[in-house]
Amino acid sequence: MKIIVVHKSNLEKIPPVISAIDIMLELGYEIVLINTGVAKNLYDLFQQKGVEMYTISNKKSNIKLLKLIDYINFRKRAFKIITQYSFTESILLWIEGGPTILCLGSKIKRYKYILQISELHEKQNLLLRAMNKVIHQAAAVFIPEYNRTILYKIWFKLEKKPLVLPNKPYFLPSIDDLSVIKSKYKDVIALLENKKVILYQGGISKTRMLDKIACITKELGGEFRLLLVGAEQEKGVITELKKIDPTIIHVDFIPAPDYLIFATIAYIGFVFYAPTSLNNAYCAPNKINEYSAYSLPMLGNDIPGLKYIFEKTNAGVIVDETSLDSIREGILKIDNNYSFYKSNAHKVYNCVDNKKVIKAILDTIDYDTLTV
Numbered sequence: 069m070k071i072i073v074v075h076k077s078n079l080e081k082i083p084p085v086i087s088a089i090d091i092m093l094e095l096g097y098e099i100v101l102i103n104t105g106v107a108k109n110l111y112d113l114f115q116q117k118g119v120e121m122y123t124i125s126n127k128k129s130n131i132k133l134l135k136l137i138d139y140i141n142f143r144k145r146a147f148k149i150i151t152q153y154s155f156t157e158s159i160l161l162w163i164e165g166g167p168t169i170l171c172l173g174s175k176i177k178r179y180k181y182i183l184q185i186s187e188l189h190e191k192q193n194l195l196l197r198a199m200n201k202v203i204h205q206a207a208a209v210f211i212p213e214y215n216r217t218i219l220y221k222i223w224f225k226l227e228k229k230p231l232v233l234p235n236k237p238y239f240l241p242s243i244d245d246l247s248v249i250k251s252k253y254k255d256v257i258a259l260l261e262n263k264k265v266i267l268y269q270g271g272i273s274k275t276r277m278l279d280k281i282a283c284i285t286k287e288l289g290g291e292f293r294l295l296l297v298g299a300e301q302e303k304g305v306i307t308e309l310k311k312i313d314p315t316i317i318h319v320d321f322i323p324a325p326d327y328l329i330f331a332t333i334a335y336i337g338f339v340f341y342a343p344t345s346l347n348n349a350y351c352a353p354n355k356i357n358e359y360s361a362y363s364l365p366m367l368g369n370d371i372p373g374l375k376y377i378f379e380k381t382n383a384g385v386i387v388d389e390t391s392l393d394s395i396r397e398g399i400l401k402i403d404n405n406y407s408f409y410k411s412n413a414h415k416v417y418n419c420v421d422n423k424k425v426i427k428a429i430l431d432t433i434d435y436d437t438l439t440v
Contacts, residue, residue, distance in 0.1 A: 075164035078105040080323035087238040107323035166195035188347040212352035236357030267334035269297040286313035360416035365409035381415035
C-alpha cells in the first residue's frame with residue numbers, strides 16, 4: 069500500500085512534511101511524493117530510502133490568470149500520477165496545506181485522504197472555503213498547535229477536534245552528519261567561537277521584531293552575538309539590523325536539515341511573533357521544537373502559542389516584546405540560571421510522540437476500501 073504525499077511547494081520549505089515522510093517510511097509504508105521541487109540533499113536522502121518523487125514545476129506569479137493556469141497544471145498532472153497508482157494498488161493521499169487543498173479540490177474525495185494543515189489560513193476565505201468542502205470527509209486532520217484545533221472545530225463545525233501533530237524534526241542529524249555539515253560553515257562557526265550566541269532561524273522580516281533583540285545584543289556586547297539564519301523576506305531588513313548592531317552575523321537560507329547545525333552551537337534560541345493575527349498568536353513554529361531538540365533554552369514573547377508551552381515545561385522565558393528592559397531581563401535570567409533552563413528545554417520536543425500519533429491513525433484505516 070502506497071501513501072502519496074502531495075503538497076504544492078518545495079519540500080525543503082515545509083519541514084513538517086519531511087518529518088511525516090520519515091515517520092511513515094519507518095513505519096514501513098511506501099511513499100510517493102508529488103510537489104514542486106526537492107533540494108539536492110533531500111532528494112539524494114529520500115532516493116536512498118526508496119521514495120518515488122515527482123516534480124511539477126511551479127511558476128510563481130502575482131497575475132491572477134497565470135496563477136490560475138499554474139494551479140490547473142499542478143492539479144492535472146498530480147491527478148494523472150495519482151490515477152496511475154490507483155489503477156494497480158491501494159493508495160492513501162496525504163495532503164499538506166491550504167494551497168494544495170485548493171489546487172486539488174473536491175476530486176480528492178474519490179480517495180481516502182489525510183490533511184496536514186501547517187498554517188491557520190485566517191481570513192484567507194478562498195482557502196477556507198476549499199478546505200470546508202473536504203475537511204469533513206478526511207480520515208484524519210493534523211494541526212500543529214492545540215488552540216488551532218479548537219478554532220478549526222468551531223470554524224468548520226467539526227464533530228471532533230483535529231489531532232495535534234507538532235511541527236518538529238523526526239530524524240535529527242547524527243554526529244557524523246553534523247561533522248560534515250559543520251565543515252561547510254566552519255568560517256561562520258569560527259566567528260562565533262567562545263560567544264553566547266542568540267540564534268534566530270527562519271524567515272527574516274520586520275514582523276519578527278529582530279530589531280528589539282539587536283538593541284539588546286548591542287547593549288550587552290562582549291560575549292553575546294546575534295546569529296540570523298534564514299532568507300531575507302523584506303529587502304533591506306538585514307542592513308537595518310546591522311546598523312543597530314554591526315556584530316550581527318547572517319547566514320542565508322539553508323535547506324533542512326542542514327540549518328540545525330547552528331542550534332548545536334547556540335546559547336539561546338529566539339522566537340518572537342508580532343501579535344497581529346490569530347496565526348501569530350497561536351503560532352506553531354518549527355523552531356521551538358528544533359531549538360528544544362538540542363536542549364537550547366528559549367526566549368519568547370507573550371502570546372498563547374508560546375506562553376503555554378514555556379510555562380508548562382520551563383524551557384524558556386516569556387518577555388514583553390514591547391519593552392527592551394523586559395527583553396534584557398529575560399536574556400539575563402536565562403544566563404544566570406542556564407543549567408535549569410537547558411535541562412528543561414528538551415521537554416518541548418518530547419511533549420508529543422509524532423510517530424505514535426501517525427501510527428494510531430494509519431492503523432485504523434481500512435485499506436481494502438481506499439478508493440471510491
